[in-house]
Amino acid sequence: MSGQILSVESLSAVSLREGGQAILRDVSLSLAPGEVLGLVGESGAGKSTIAKAVLGILPSGIRITEGRIRFEGRDMLAMPRAEVRSILGSEITLIPQDPLSALNPGRRIGPQITDGLRLRRGLSRSEARARALALLSEVHIRDPERVLGAFPHQLSGGMRQRVLIAAAFSMEPKLVIADEPTTALDVTVQKQILRLIRAMQETHGTAVVFVTHDLGVVAQICDRVTLLYAGRVIESGHTADMLQRPAHPYTRALIASSPRYDRPDVGLAPVPESVFEGLRAEIAAFDRERRA
């Protein structure tokens, strides 16, 4: 798939601990430059695993058994470590899930943003600082000077996430992985952050992989969606298409069970057991095929 910024090809992974339990089952997805892809699924579906695989931070208990991860056409799994390291943190960056633990509690915000700029882009101290201030303004932080000199515990959760977003985009990366960045935030702040990420992404022309369990989030900012269950791609396509004309029963059931804030009269319908049975059958069939 040429021209794609990221393409995951038939990625399979197993857990080394629980007796070789399959974590990813032949997952394929792709992302074009400047596009936002939503990676959706319930807990344990494997979406975080894919993100970690791309970032090269898979926990030691998980092993990739087959497949490729191509960044701009280059296979990251086959690259020498040094080359991977030069890409990560520079052309691929991360917006983490928990803004509190992602920031060093013992250091001020400023150095945590300027470190990358000075290390990777060779900026001087004053250049990096100016850039950091500019970025903080871009993420709508009203008093960037104060924030630069503050410690993480002095900022609110929303502000911390904005700082992390600023840091992620500071490197002008080609791809940003956003790992459930709104999960740890209040609902009111979530919307702002989502809009901010979308705005930054559009301004800088960055591709984004947005990992989430929330279809509502996907609807708001993702161009395309890939839905996962038990490590298997159930359905994928353009957001509008999938949400209006879902093909798979699971997709349909998920949409039906998502709260519709604009239609309070529509009741919540939990995903029926029959759908899960169908899913389990699908997965089992896949596993049998694999073993054969």
Added chain:
Amino acid sequence: MLALQALHRLLMAAVTLFGVAVVVFVLLRVVPGDPVAMMIAPGASPEDVAALRARYGLDLSIPEQFLVWLGGVVTGDFGTSISLRRDVLELLSERLPATLELAVAALLVAMLVGGAVAVAGTLARRSVLGSAIDGFNGVMLAIPDFVWALALVLGLGVMVPLFPLTGRIDPTAADGFSSRFYLVESLLTLRFEVFADVASHMVMPTLALALPLAAIIARVLKASLVEAMGEDYILLARLKGMSETRLVLQEALRNAVGPTLALTGVQFTFLIGGTVIVERIFAYPGIGNMAIDAVINRDLPLIQGLVLMFGLLFILVNVAVDAAVAALNPRLRHG
């Protein structure tokens, strides 16, 4: 809030000190072993004995004696040493600097060595070297200052005689000091030869005191560092492209130091207690060495003065540690 906590701590410590003083006071008088009998010449008349006893106030009742002593302490009079026949406060202030220099030097060495081992152990934590460092540290933890001191006597004092075995300074160089802080003063007055002499006398006792503390610091700091290295912010920093060494020193260390500091403070008080035997082994003229003789001779005023002195040192160390821990915690400083 912080000041209130500190004040509370200080008060509690003072109460503890008072309790200690009382206990020691009573113990010494309730129990067999007459100090006066120890220093009286044989064949002395009962009147002489009684006179001596009265002179040291030992003919009063115990509570009375305590009040007399307490009154003296408050006004700076710690009494007269029975065995050395000199003012207790004078004796203490003469010998305290030696012990202080030793203890502080030992603390610094322990922090340096312990810190270095902890950082090395953290960097090597996934390798065989890391396990080796852990094992080595475990052995070090089991060896007390007493054993170190004697091993050093054998090794660096006799086998390969690098350092002097006894004393604090060459007797000829002992003049020309205004304070008793020989090490510090000789450095400040740029008398480097004297400084080297004092330092060489201090090497072995300092090492003996420092190594057990270094082992503890290494273990606790490494545990904290490894825990910090598992945090998310390290992951993010690693993605930025920082080397492991920089990650440990720049990112993790500041968050790992806190708990280690608190423990170091407690262990430092043990180190001070250890000066008693280490000074004896090296015939080092500090308060520890004096304490042993004082106890053996039942020199009550001196013992009480020493107990108070040690207690005070402990309190100061605890206060310093609390302050340091608070200072290092950004939440408390910039909350």
Added chain:
Amino acid sequence: MADAGLDAAGARAAPRRRSRTGAALLAEPKVLVGGGFILLLVLVALFAPWIAPKDPLEQDLMLGTLPPVGFAGTEPGYLLGTDDLGRDVLSRIVFGARVALTVAFVAASLAALIGTVLGLAAGWFGGRVDAAISRLVEIWMAFPPVLLSILLVAILGAGLHSVIAAIVIIDWTRFCRVVRAETMAQARMDYVTAARTVGFPGFTILTREVLPNVAPVLLALVSLEMGIAVIVEAILSFVGLSVSSDTPTWGGMIAQGRQIVHHGWWVLAFPLLVLTLTVLAFNMLGDGLRRALDPVMRR
């Protein structure tokens, strides 16, 4: 596991636990090495009169300060040399083990007993009892241990009994704190509340439920304490406050050796070596016990 010990099923469960424990203990290398050394030492101490080549008290000034085998001027039969009074170093070390081990076992056990009883009380009753005991521990720990032990022995008079008393008096706090913490943790657990509801008296619960859970940590601590006791005894002998100077003790030999270190280094070196190995062995044993017993008996 809430019903363990409270009914017949519990009784059935117990023997299974014990054999699991035995196997776990023997599988842990630290227990084997450390425990093995201590066992060896115990045997040496027990059979000292038969093992020691010479009489430890026999002086022969003609054979004073002989170096150990392998050096010039040595005399056959005195493997590790002699001290300045002509007494055989090896034999004195062998007999010195008796003092060391006696002090170790007795002092550590007594300290453990007192500390455990008070710790259980503090952890179980809580409130004022706990506050009082904790205060006591705090004040107690404000004393520099070495100084306090010297003070106590000086007060109580020299001798083995006072050495043991001194160690017990100083170090019971170590056990008290650990047992108190563990008891408090256990006392809050559901199975204790269940037992109380059923109507079991506190004492029964303490001995049948809490104590077995505290036992592994306690055992490890006892081993550690024995190592400490050996050191304290050595220090006290070094200062001349232990048994009479004739009875061979490692600390006494070390003191002597320190005096004549320039022309008789072996008098210092060998007892020091044995002392160090003994302490290391006790530490290793304690460490191994903690590891081996923890996962088996922890629920």
